[in-house]
Amino acid sequence: MEEAAFHALARFGLGARAAEAAPQEPRGWLAAQLEGPDPALSTERFRALPNGAAALAAIREDARERKRLRAAGIPLKGYFKSKAFQFFLDDARAQLDWAVATPAPFRERLVWFWANHFTVSVRQGGVAALAGAFVREAIRPYVTASFTEMVLAAERHPAMLLYLSNAGSIGPDSRVGRRTGRGLNENLGRECMELHTVGLGAHYRQADVTSMAKLLTGWSVSPERPPTGFLFRPWAHEPGPQTVLGRPFPAGEEGGIEALGFLATYPTTWQELARKLVRHFVTDDPPERAVQKIAGALASSGGNLGAAARALIALPEAWQPLTKLKTPLEYMVSVLRVVGRPGKGAFPYPAVLRKLGQPLWAAPLPNGWSDLAVDWAGSDAVLARIGFGYGEAHRAEAEHPMELASAVLGPLLRPETASAITRAGSRAEAVSLLFAAPEFQRR
Numbered sequence: 001m002e003e004a005a006f007h008a009l010a011r012f013g014l015g016a017r018a019a020e021a022a023p024q025e026p027r028g029w030l031a032a033q034l035e036g037p038d039p040a041l042s043t044e045r046f047r048a049l050p051n052g053a054a055a056l057a058a059i060r061e062d063a064r065e066r067k068r069l070r071a072a073g074i075p076l077k078g079y080f081k082s083k084a085f086q087f088f089l090d091d092a093r094a095q096l097d098w099a100v101a102t103p104a105p106f107r108e109r110l111v112w113f114w115a116n117h118f119t120v121s122v123r124q125g126g127v128a129a130l131a132g133a134f135v136r137e138a139i140r141p142y143v144t145a146s147f148t149e150m151v152l153a154a155e156r157h158p159a160m161l162l163y164l165s166n167a168g169s170i171g172p173d174s175r176v177g178r179r180t181g182r183g184l185n186e187n188l189g190r191e192c193m194e195l196h197t198v199g200l201g202a203h204y205r206q207a208d209v210t211s212m213a214k215l216l217t218g219w220s221v222s223p224e225r226p227p228t229g230f231l232f233r234p235w236a237h238e239p240g241p242q243t244v245l246g247r248p249f250p251a252g253e254e255g256g257i258e259a260l261g262f263l264a265t266y267p268t269t270w271q272e273l274a275r276k277l278v279r280h281f282v283t284d285d286p287p288e289r290a291v292q293k294i295a296g297a298l299a300s301s302g303g304n305l306g307a308a309a310r311a312l313i314a315l316p317e318a319w320q321p322l323t324k325l326k327t328p329l330e331y332m333v334s335v336l337r338v339v340g341r342p343g344k345g346a347f348p349y350p351a352v353l354r355k356l357g358q359p360l361w362a363a364p365l366p367n368g369w370s371d372l373a374v375d376w377a378g379s380d381a382v383l384a385r386i387g388f389g390y391g392e393a394h395r396a397e398a399e400h401p402m403e404l405a406s407a408v409l410g411p412l413l414r415p416e417t418a419s420a421i422t423r424a425g426s427r428a429e430a431v432s433l434l435f436a437a438p439e440f441q442r443r
Contacts, residue, residue: 005029006410010322010443012281012313013105015334016408018398030313033104034306038111038140040098049091052137052158052230055129057223058083084129088122089350091132092360096349100336110143110309111135112329113280115361118154118196119368122361125163131361134159137228144306147273147298148264155192155260158221158229164188164366171217171238184238189213191366197263199272204245211242212263215249215256270298277308280371282318290317322412322442325373328356330443331385335435338408339396356384389435393428401430412439 008026009016016022023029040046050058062084069076102108115135122128138157142150154160161167169185170177177183189212193204218237225231232253241248242255247262249255263269274294278286297311298304312318326334332352341347353360357380363369370376398404401421405413417437424430434440 003411004319006412007319007322009105010412011318011324012109014099014102014108014330015105015337015440015443016410017337018339018396018404018407022410027313030106031310033107034144034309038107038143039104040095040102040108041136041140043098045094046098046136049094049136050087050133051226052130052133052228053223053226055084055087055133056158056221056229058087058129059126060223084126087129087133088131088361089346091136092349093346095132095135096333096347096360097341099333100341106309107143109281109330110305111140113277114143114150114305115139116363116368117276118150118160119363119366120157120159120163120361121363121366123364125159125165127159127163128361130157130159130162133157133228135361142305144309145304147269147303147305148261150305151192151196151260151264152257154196155188155216156219156228156230160188161219161221161230164191166216167220169213169217169219170236171214173239174217174237175235176233177236177238184210184213184217186210186213188216188219192216192260193263195367197260197272198245198266198268201268201271202245202266208244211244212259214238215242215244215251215259218253219256265303267299270295270303273298273308276371277312278315278317281312281324282315283323284372284374287317290315322439323373324443325376326441326443327369327371327376328358328381328385329353329360331441332356332388334440335389335392338404338435339392339431352388356388357381385441386432386436390428390432393431393435396428396431398427398431401427401434404431405434408434409437409439413437414439 002022004026005022006016008023008030012030062082066076066080069080099108118139120127120131120134122131134157138153142153164187165185166188170182172183186209190209193209193212194200198204218233220231220233221229222231223229237251239251241250244259249259274291275286277294278290282290293315294308294311297307301307350360358369396404402418405418405421417433417439420433421430424433
């Protein structure tokens with residue numbers, strides 16, 4: 001049972017905390033985290049963070065201030081203080097501080113998994129101010145709810161609408177389209193099918209993508225529409241019914257909602273989600289039996305994500321030896337859960353993650369960050385981890401590093417690692433060897 005406890009902390013959680021006892025009943029501990037609403041959202045710090053509409057207002061305010069400074073001939077550098085970037089930093093610190101301290105790390109892993117599934121990247125669309133609000137408003141409330149609810153929240157959120165350029169997508173035959181000649185942007189229509197729901201296994205065609213994009217025309221944003229900032233603009237919406245995967249949908253906002261609900265519960269969607277969940281939590285090469293078990297849980301529950309998470313815990317494959325490699329974000333958080341976040345000032349999460357090779361909310365493409373070990377195991381990536389681990393090892397409050405290693409890894413601690421820690425020349429060197437150990441790097 002002790003080994004299963006540390007296994008649960010690594011595979012399903014974010015690593016052990018030095019001062020915290022391992023769970024006595026690992027499966028029950030994991031299942032309990034799926035009950036009730038997301039605990040982070042009820043904290044005073046999270047409630048104080050701005051919503052999506054406020055973030056849109058900050059983006060607009062920044063644009064006006066840049067224009068004013070340029071008109072006055074004042075250089076932006078040294079004078080312009082981006083309100084939107086401050087929103088990004090505040091959210092980053094709040095959400096990563098929570099990950100470091102959370103008593104529900106399995107639930108937190110699910111939050112980050114689904115945020116990566118519905119990738120919104122600060123690399124395009126000017127969505128830095130909205131990235132954190134997207135996770136809080138479109139992901140956190142739904143990690144144990146129905147997938148349909150999450151799909152609707154994610155696709156309608158201004159962060160997604162701006163990132164995939166849907167906010168300006170115009171129906172060619174809409175009132176605005178006929179007057180201006182502006183037209184359709186298919187990005188969201190394509191990605192919501194290929195990446196977020198049915199996948200290529202549905203054998204959809206280009207006509208389906210175009211029809212889906214037309215159903216989503218008029219889905220736009222406005223800072224005057226709290227809480228998220230979503231706005232439907234009927235004058236930009238393509239009139240008339242559309243057909244997606246052989247099923248007709250009516251025009252109007254409800255047509256898009258109905259179509260997303262259809263895609264969210266399509267049979268191939270269960271397969272896509274199941275394979276992705278097993279790959280993330282179990283192994284880079286998902287066993288078909290495990291995939292079908294999760295797909296069956298999704299299908300029988302109508303897409304309940306809590307049911308899928310419970311099915312993950314029950315997989316025999318999930319309790320086999322750890323083979324997955326932590327992503328840079330997971331590695332950083334697991335180190336900080338051992339040493340604790342610095343008591344003074346704000347920890348520089350964005351800067352650290354850039355150095356580790358996984359800048360926060362900045363995946364290169366809409367398909368998100370890779371879940372394969374080979375993509376995180378390059379020599380530069382390994383050296384960056386070693387450097388970060390060594391730097392943080394100096395802050396570990398551990399008089400006896402071997403006791404710390406045993407508290408963090410339990411029976412997962414290999415004799416080779418224990419021997420290296422014992423022979424280390426200093427306390428900091430010993431702790432850095434713990435952070436560099438293969439069993440600490442795995443999940």
